[in-house]
Amino acid sequence: MEIVKSSTALIDSSLVITESLVQAGADLFIGYPITPANLLYSYGSRRFPLFLSAPDEITTLQWMTGFAATGKLPVTATSFPGYALMLESINMAYMMELPMVIILVQRLGPATGTATCGAQGDIALLNGMISGGFAIPVMSISDSQDCWEVPAKALQMATTLRTPVILFTSKEEVMTSYSYDISQFTGISPVVRNGYSENKPYKSYQADENLIPAFLPVGNPRHQVRFTASTHDEEGNLQGTSKAGLENSIRIHRKIMQNMASYTYYELDEQKEADTLIVSFGITSRSAHEAVARLRKGGRAISHLVAKTLLPVPPVYYEIASAYKRVIFCEENYTGQYRQIMYGYSSPDNITGVNGFGKMIDPSEIIREVLKDE
Secondary structure, three states: OOOOOEEEEEEEEHHHHHHHHHHHHOOOOEOOOOOOOHHHHHHHHHOOOOEEOOHHHHEEEHHHHHHOOHHHHHHHHEEHHHHHHHHHOOOOOOOOHOOOEEEEOOOEEEOOOOOOOOOOOOOHHHHOOOOOOOOOEEEOOHHHHHHHHHHHHHHHHHHOOOOEEEEEEEEHHHHHHEEEHHHOOOOOOOOOOOOOOOOOOOOOOOOOOOOOOOOOOOOOOOOOOOOOOOEEOOOOOOOOOOOHHHHHHHHHHHHHHHHHHHHHOOOOOOOOOOEEEEOOOOHHHHHHHHHHHHHHHHHOOOOOOOOEEOOOOOOOHHHHHOOOEEEEEEEEOOOOHHHHHHHHHOOOEEEEEEEEOOOOOOHHHHHHHHHHOO
């Protein structure tokens, strides 16, 4: 009898995310366990070349910053309570322009909330997490294939732009097992680390035409390197509110904005005759996909935008939305945070939302919103 080997396996997404980052070249995982990011912590302890268990979340980010300054690419995973403790240190790493990936696994808040209930309630926090309102890249995982592809892209982005990158996900995404076709896990190449190679004196924050400084780790035998989280000039010297210091700080924000095209990822399922666009991200995209399929089966034309680059909001999202009479945002939070980020607290009448709190959004809820005036 011939034995047929199946290429399908039941795998939880935390394992896929971990493997993607390791194959992309992440050097170490540093973390403090917290629900619902525990599986990422567990797999990180077994799969990364180096694993460190920190005594708390503040220490986690401090250690990541130190390792990043030596040329390593660190990763951590947490949820809102831990992330809140990391905020000051993330701002520090941002100002020092150090690459790292921080996985934020959302759970229901406010405060410690319900650790076993997922949510999409932290996006407003991320939009304003850098003091001064400066931009930081935020990527979102929306389906099983994203679990493999997006983490590697986030690591490359962190390396190329010299910045922390937030990988935005939720409890249902990282703790659910999916049937994966193993053949879809095509090889991931390690990220390219382009460091400083010239012989002339090195300036830690001297930017190129893309506003990105060449990276050189501390401890190298050829050049002096200065890293600082205080306002500084291109050499890393403290400057206070001098012209050189302020201009360099503004450059960090402009660096993220100017290079947006290089890290704008989204999926647009478009029907030319549609007058309504559904916008979703993360786990809610699965319900939105199902709603779109049912609506089309019933003869209703509909388009669907899945945002994978969440922040800063790519200009192309506004271009896409402007082509539709109605735009419906689907997100698992009470206040419609992404809708508010894009269109303000008093959005136009044609911009509406389907929201969930303490539960995932059912496809039927989206369908009702689409058809409510018909």
